Amino acid sequence: MPKLPERKVGIIACSGEELAEGTVARLATLKVLHDLRRGRTVTICLPLFLAGGEGDRAFARFHPTITVDGCDLRCAARGTEMYSGKPTASLVVSDLLAEAGLPAPAGRRCLNDAGERAVAVTADRLAQLVDQVLEPNDVPGDTTADRSLALSDEVPVGTCSCGSGIPVTRVAIDGRTVDVLAMALIFRQFCESGGRVDDPASADRLMATVKIYNEVPPVAEASYREAILREYKEFCAREGVR
Amino acid sequence: MNAHEQRIVVVPCSGIGKTFGSVSREAAYDVCDELRPGATRLLALSKLVLGEEEARERVRNGRTVTIDGCKLMCAAKLVAQSGGTIVREVAVLDVYRQHRDLKPDGIADLNDAGKQLARVIAEEVVKTIDDLHGSSSAGEASHA
Numbered sequence: 503m504p505k506l507p508e509r510k511v512g513i514i515a516c517s518g519e520e521l522a523e524g525t526v527a528r529l530a531t532l533k534v535l536h537d538l539r540r541g542r543t544v545t546i547c548l549p550l551f552l553a554g555g556e557g558d559r560a561f562a563r564f565h566p567t568i569t570v571d572g573c574d575l576r577c578a579a580r581g582t583e584m585y586s587g588k589p590t591a592s593l594v595v596s597d598l599l600a601e602a603g604l605p606a607p608a609g610r611r612c613l614n615d616a617g618e619r620a621v622a623v624t625a626d627r628l629a630q631l632v633d634q635v636l637e638p639n640d641v642p643g644d645t646t647a648d649r650s651l652a653l654s655d656e657v658p659v660g661t662c663s664c665g666s667g668i669p670v671t672r673v674a675i676d677g678r679t680v681d682v683l684a685m686a687l688i689f690r691q692f693c694e695s696g697g698r699v700d701d702p703a704s705a706d707r708l709m710a711t712v713k714i715y716n717e718v719p720p721v722a723e724a725s726y727r728e729a730i731l732r733e734y735k736e737f738c739a740r741e742g743v744r
Numbered sequence: 745m746n747a748h749e750q751r752i753v754v755v756p757c758s759g760i761g762k763t764f765g766s767v768s769r770e771a772a773y774d775v776c777d778e779l780r781p782g783a784t785r786l787l788a789l790s791k792l793v794l795g796e797e798e799a800r801e802r803v804r805n806g807r808t809v810t811i812d813g814c815k816l817m818c819a820a821k822l823v824a825q826s827g828g829t830i831v832r833e834v835a836v837l838d839v840y841r842q843h844r845d846l847k848p849d850g851i852a853d854l855n856d857a858g859k860q861l862a863r864v865i866a867e868e869v870v871k872t873i874d875d876l877h878g879s880s881s882a883g884e885a886s887h888a
Binding site: 515516517518519520521524528529531532533536545546547548549550551552553554575577578580581584585610611 | 756757758759760761765769772773777786787788789790791792793794796816817818819821822825851852
């Protein structure tokens with residue numbers, strides 16, 4: 503059965519190379535990704551929102567996303583909102599350190615002791631935010647399941663391996679073009695599980711899965727359903743499914 | 745054009761998920777902090793993502809070196825989109841293909857081979873900068 507892209511908490515750092523606080527943002531993000539909340543979090547390079555494809559820009563619409571910025575310019579938070587989706591939460595390293603009464607870090611390339619402390623404090627705060635976003639019954643730090651960063655077998659070729667490349671299909675709904683996330687994967691899974699759209703209960707199940715990964719406005723639900731079922735029939739025709 | 749305006753803008757790719765992104769950042773620091781500090785200025789790519797006007801103006805009015813960690817070439821693309829003039833476009837992977845003994849590893853902590861690869865890239869960038877600046881830059885670098 504095809505594996506659907508797994509929703510994790512996305513973390514996007516500004517990585518601001520000019521300032522030590524940017525280095526803190528980047529290293530704190532990596533500490534959460536690789537250590538504190540390994541397997542529960544994913545990241546993407548911020549510039550991919552402009553340099554990458556639609557699958558990259560879908561990042562914050564797919565993953566509940568926390569941004570980490572070094573300074574008040576808030577490039578990560580504002581860039582994410584402009585090009586991908588509104589972040590669920592945002593952190594600014596300089597604000598966090600001021601609140602904690604900690605000194606400003608120094609050494610953009612090689613952090614001083616204050617910088618190392620700032621990484622630890624920022625990473626801890628990030629991990630707390632990740633826990634708040636995740637379901638309450640999730641176990642922080644659980645790495646027993648197969649939770650690798652790979653999203654699926656259908657990740658578009660050429661995208662970065664850091665968590666981008668969510669498959670997106672453009673669908674006409676009510677005269678508008680709408681990006682539907684993970685649609686082909688959902689269809690394939692539905693098909694392989696014996697789903698049939700001529701059975702209303704089965705079609706409800708398909709729509710429920712689509713709604714896990716996509717925001718379907720209640721007022722447009724009927725139009726979405728009509729479009730998704732139409733697309734599914736076309737998918738079956740292409741795949742030779744009867 | 746005054747000395748500040750003549751500084752070459754160096755833009756690494758800001759890659760966070762791969763070791764080659766770390767190499768690009770390390771190379772940029774090599775150039776801007778050690779090899780040619782007076783002749784260059786580091787620019788965070790995130791500012792160009794945001795479209796920050798001062799950063800855009802800096803690349804529009806100056807000459808830029810981009811250093812990218814993967815084939816998506818985020819730094820080069822965003823500098824071009826911002827109206828900048830790229831005098832040297834470095835792809836870390838291309839340099840690595842010529843120096844396969846320097847296999848980088850690690851993201852937060854780059855291994856020694858990765859640091860050496862970054863140095864190779866930095867020295868190539870320095871050649872470009874010196875060509876552009878002539879003997880005055882070389883003289884300045886001698887005490888950097």
